[in-house]
Amino acid sequence: xxxxxxxxxxxxxxxxxxxxxxxxxxxxxxxxxxxxxxxxxxxxxxxxxxxxxxxxxxxxxxxxxxxxxxxxxxxxxxxxxxxxxxxxxxxxxxxxxxxxxxxxxxxxxxxxxxxxxxxxxxxxxxxxxxxxxxxxxxxxxxxxxxxxxxxxxxxxxxxxxxxxxxxxxxxxxxxxxxxxxxxxxxxxxxxxxxxxxxxxxxxxxxxxxxxxxxxxxxxxxxxxxxxxxxxxxxxxxxxxxxxxxxxxxxxxxxxxxxxxxxxxxxxxxxxxxxxxxxxxxxxxxxxxxxxxxxxxxxxxx
Numbered sequence: 001x002x003x004x005x006x007x008x009x010x011x012x013x014x015x016x017x018x019x020x021x022x023x024x025x026x027x028x029x030x031x032x033x034x035x036x037x038x039x040x041x042x043x044x045x046x047x048x049x050x051x052x053x054x055x056x057x058x059x060x061x062x063x064x065x066x067x068x069x070x071x072x073x074x075x076x077x078x079x080x081x082x083x084x085x086x087x088x089x090x091x092x093x094x095x096x097x098x099x100x101x102x103x104x105x106x107x108x109x110x111x112x113x114x115x116x117x118x119x120x121x122x123x124x125x126x127x128x129x130x131x132x133x134x135x136x137x138x139x140x141x142x143x144x145x146x147x148x149x150x151x152x153x154x155x156x157x158x159x160x161x162x163x164x165x166x167x168x169x170x171x172x173x174x175x176x177x178x179x180x181x182x183x184x185x186x187x188x189x190x191x192x193x194x195x196x197x198x199x200x201x202x203x204x205x206x207x208x209x210x211x212x213x214x215x216x217x218x219x220x221x222x223x224x225x226x227x228x229x230x231x232x233x234x235x236x237x238x239x240x241x242x243x244x245x246x247x248x249x250x251x252x253x254x255x256x257x258x259x260x261x262x263x264x265x266x267x268x269x270x271x272x273x274x275x276x277x278x279x280x281x282x283x284x285x286x287x288x289x290x291x292x293x294x295x296x297x298x299x300x301x
Contacts, residue, residue: 089148097149101172105154108228110252111170114159122162126283127155128169128199142195146188150176156231158196162285164203169196169231177225184223189249192231193217193260199282200233201243201264207271208279210243210264218259228252241266 088094105111114120129143138144146152156171171192179185194215202210223229233247242265249258 094149098153101153105157105170105172105228108170108252110230114168123159124162124285126158126160128158128283129155141191150174158283165235167196167200167233170228171231172228173225175225182225184225186219189223189258190215190217193247193249193258194262196231196233197245197247197260197262198264200235201245203282204235204238204243205241205266207266208275209270209273210266213263213265215262216260220259221255221257223249223257229257
């Protein structure tokens with residue numbers, strides 16, 4: 001009887017243990033979940049503020065950098081304003097500016113390289129328009145109306161082959177020569193090419209006089225104002241009274257800005273003109289250095 005009672009007691013204890021175990025596990029789980037606090041929600045307001053601050057600082061930095069060093073396309077579209085050229089080209093201010101530009105011209109590395117080239121002796125240097133009397137120059141376009149600071153402040157400097165087949169001309173173009181602000185007018189570039197090509201053609205014609213028959217111009221890139229440019233001309237062909245020439249306008253770094261080709265014809269009345277004076281106006285080679293022979297010693301100095 002006692003044995004049976006002991007078995008019944010054990011059986012009841014097991015049933016009670018099975019009934020209490022899920023509740024104990026549930027209580028433990030609840031206690032664990034209550035002890036560990038949930039993670040805090042993300043701070044969206046602070047993240048958005050930080051992003052806005054970063055964008056603002058980046059924009060201000062880019063604007064400041066662009067204002068100090070603007071990209072080339074922006075300078076074409078929105079050039080910086082420049083003061084108007086002085087009204088009097090002979091004022092002290094204008095003379096000082098012209099002298100400064102002349103010094104810059106003489107110091108150009110491109111000009112120095114030509115002067116120091118191995119074939120430098122095959123070229124001579126001249127300043128077209130320099131020998132034109134002032135009374136005549138005032139009524140000319142490039143050396144008269146367009147002369148002065150902000151325009152063509154210094155006379156062009158030309159290095160010309162002694163056989164007159166090619167030339168390299170340096171000229172400074174000011175801000176007063178623009179069509180679009182900051183960009184030299186295309187018509188002015190055509191005029192300068194007409195003069196440079198015309199000189200190259202005329203000196204190869206029989207009477208040293210030529211007039212423009214055709215002029216073809218191709219604009220390859222915008223020509224910025226207030227810089228030195230280089231015009232290169234070359235004789236292509238000369239037959240009788242006709243001379244075909246070609247040339248370019250280039251930046252100092254060699255970028256081709258304009259290409260041109262022209263045909264010049266010597267007029268039939270050329271023999272009636274004072275061609276010697278016209279040749280002097282275009283610039284002539286310097287006279288050869290005198291040769292001194294020391295008599296009796298056979299030495300040439």
